[in-house]
Amino acid sequence: MKSNDLVKRMLSANMNGKRILVFGAHPDDIEFGCGPFLIDAAEQGAHLEWNVLSRGEAGTQGDAKTREAEARAAAALANADIRFPETKGDTQIRADREMVLLAASAIRRFKPHYVLAPTGHLNQHPDHRETSLLVRDAFRLARYGKTPGLEDFEPHSSQLILFYEITSGATEDSGLTPFLLDVSGHIDKWTTLMNCHASQVANMDYVELQLAKARALGIQAGVGAALRLYSEGPLLLSSVNALSGLRGQRF
Numbered sequence: 001m002k003s004n005d006l007v008k009r010m011l012s013a014n015m016n017g018k019r020i021l022v023f024g025a026h027p028d029d030i031e032f033g034c035g036p037f038l039i040d041a042a043e044q045g046a047h048l049e050w051n052v053l054s055r056g057e058a059g060t061q062g063d064a065k066t067r068e069a070e071a072r073a074a075a076a077l078a079n080a081d082i083r084f085p086e087t088k089g090d091t092q093i094r095a096d097r098e099m100v101l102l103a104a105s106a107i108r109r110f111k112p113h114y115v116l117a118p119t120g121h122l123n124q125h126p127d128h129r130e131t132s133l134l135v136r137d138a139f140r141l142a143r144y145g146k147t148p149g150l151e152d153f154e155p156h157s158s159q160l161i162l163f164y165e166i167t168s169g170a171t172e173d174s175g176l177t178p179f180l181l182d183v184s185g186h187i188d189k190w191t192t193l194m195n196c197h198a199s200q201v202a203n204m205d206y207v208e209l210q211l212a213k214a215r216a217l218g219i220q221a222g223v224g225a226a227l228r229l230y231s232e233g234p235l236l237l238s239s240v241n242a243l244s245g246l247r248g249q250r251f
């Protein structure tokens with residue numbers, strides 16, 4: 001068996017049946033920010049649920065109905081369940097107690113192994129920043145046994161929270177640890193996923209911007225395209241076996 005096949009089999013065994021809960025502030029954030037990660041995971045047998053905290057109703061392009069329909073089409077393509085929890089809506093997302101409990105309830109209900117949220121750096125849409133903060137807090141409260149307001153669900157401790165970039169600019173002093181995922185094999189499907197958001201891509205080529213960024217990140221690692229994700233603090237390998245799927249730069 002070729003070593004590549006072996007790595008693929010190991011990854012497949014690792015992701016099969018894993019549950020991934022993804023939060024986004026607006027209907028296209030998830031697809032643009034971490035689409036190829038989710039495509040890869042779903043192909044390996046992971047179960048995906050997307051929680052979108054607004055319908056993008058304050059955006060310049062598209063209305064709430066159109067944008068929800070675009071997101072639902074993208075989710076179907078990615079084999080993900082999608083929910084639009086009731087919130088105050090676009091531009092009004094805040095990491096207040098109500099929203100933290102809403103996200104923590106979703107974590108306790110879905111019981112994910114992995115939780116994904118946007119990066120929380122300052123220089124970007126405030127909804128992205130606030131979503132990052134509220135999910136980060138929810139990730140903790142979901143596992144605290146007697147958190148008031150979460151009595152309806154059993155506590156749940158997820159394995160890992162990861163952050164994805166909607167707008168570049170998360171810096172190394174943010175406390176996040178960057179790592180790259182080789183997404184060269186998922187570019188076509190990712191492109192299709194992003195293009196589901198016709199109302200957003202009509203006036204500016206956001207898709208090409210994401211692809212150009214992925215190609216530039218790929219150059220750093222000697223692959224065709226890469227997606228940058230972040231963990232909070234250092235990533236921990238459970239044993240040396242986890243090294244089998246990792247590699248450094250190859251030129």
Ligand SMILES: [Zn+2]
Nearest residue numbers: 025026029166
């Ligand atoms: Zn957004």
